[in-house]
Amino acid sequence: MFNTYEGLKQWRKDTIRSVADDHFQLNAFHDQLMYQTVTIAMDKIEREQGNPPAPFAFFVMGSAGRFEQSVWSDQDHGIVFDGNENVQHYFLNLGEEVSRGLAVVGYEWCEGQVMASNPMWCRSTVSFQAQNSDWLDEASWQSLRNFSILFDSRVLYGKEELLERVKHEAFSRLEKHPSLYARLVDNFEFIKKGVGVFGQLLPDQRQGMKGDIHLKETAYFPYVNALRILALRSGTTAAPTISRFEALKDTYPFIVEYEKDFRHLLDFRLRFRQGAENYEKVHLLPIDHLSKEEKLELKYLIKRGKQLFAKSKSIVRKELKL
Template sequence: MFQTYEEIKRWRHDTMPSVADDHFQLNAFHDQVMYQTVGIAKTKVESEQGTTPAPFAFFLMGSAGRFEQSVWSDQDHGIVFDGVDQKYFLKLGEEISHGLAIVGYELCEGKVMASNSLWCQSVDSFKEQIVGWLEEASWQSLRNFSILFDSRVLNGDEELLLQLKREAFSVLEKEPHLYARLMENFEFIKKGVGVFGQLLPEQRQGMKGEIHLKETAYFPYVNAIRILALRNGVSAAPTLERLVSLADTHPFVNEYEQDFRKLLDFRLRFRKEATNYEKVHLLPIAQLSKQDKQALKYLIKRGNQLFSKAKSVLKEEGAL
């Protein structure tokens, strides 16, 4: 369909306005843009390096992995392969990262990309990495583990990624004390509503008067459902899919699904005109009507409530 990254970039630019009002259409479009980009990268590397030497999966992480991107997004992705030729797949990862940057996805500042050997490994090596992260249980190693868990395959063999998630579930089943460390890791949530019920704007340079939607409103939902998904062996990455999967064992999550959907819609309604990735999560409070402020405060409080309930569930189950 497309021959160059520049063609995909133009398609992305021309089509984005028509899908920016609908969360599901927008994320399906992001998937198509990235899928086409990966296709060009794969063809280019095969022409230079030869046929792909082993089965592999190119997977998305972060908001892309959870099918929760806004209009702008940076890159979070990896490659898992069934073989030993890391050099080939690192080359593929470099080309994919290069292509996605041209198309409109900023390079990840933390280098969570398939061009980084940490995120481009064989199945066996990744399994060892997962065990190592959980054994170390430092803030950074658990953050890396959580990033990997929020993943889904965009191109390639889905079973390879499932093997990694099964390894994670197996370790956590044997070492339930790790949930306490994970919960500590997830609890770093920026406060969005003050003691007097006011929205709390950012105080950082260049952000004053703005509230960081991702850190204050969005993370409590995502983190709460992620820890429950880990506890219940749910391999799906999207928060909405996790909510559906958890509904039978934890019926209370049903009442938060609509809140999370409203939050996704709220973000699109106010930030679809953002001009870059940095600005897409920052919402000027002055832009909001009184009704909008009330709605946002409600959604923030509900997210914090959900996080508290998830923590209570793990305590009741003896995992904390």
């Protein structure tokens, strides 16, 4: 059953609802699906092109990297390999096969091409280190977003130390140029407002979303960005937000009270969105489907995330005298 992408697709279809009401079981299941997909792709490429020409790691980013996927998810992944760039073609072929396999299994293609089939996300350790430096030097909204995407990554298959090497080089650069933290913090502040001045939930006004609140952009991102800021400041390589809470609570004790809010938010999303019919709908919650108590619950969680982000930003700026 697990020897083909179609078999994995059927396994996903048969199993996903049984784990959809538990955040950790759901994300562990996603990990299994993606790992098995990479294994099938790896077997195919080895038959066609031989063994890998260098040690490598396949890693996931975005919600997969942070262990925060919902029932539906798109693809965000890359490959880092040891050695020089003249073996890149092998790993690009692998990345293309993995991307194709994941699409069959049920993970939509990434519109932004953040996939291992894209040379930007399939590089040697040295090349990724140089790319990080370029992104930080440029410090545009897009370059810092790319840096943040890569930072929210974890290895799913292969040599973890290769990705660790890339992250530690970035930490060294940030320590030498602390003003870069200010640019990153400013970049993270672009968060969609979810609660209005009169305490009302603010629905999205974009085409096809009117009447819905975008949970990821309004509720999740403040928590995610706050813990990302603190992780960057402390040199913490863990990508999942829950893992960052655990790793950082001794250094920043104030975050302990917010961890339960974030876990509550994870449960809140699954409670209402596990029945979403596709990836486009999985983050959209119709406000008129919520009871008065549920609206109060969501407004509280949004406000707490905003508060956590403000505190984290203030602490990092104070530490660095920015």
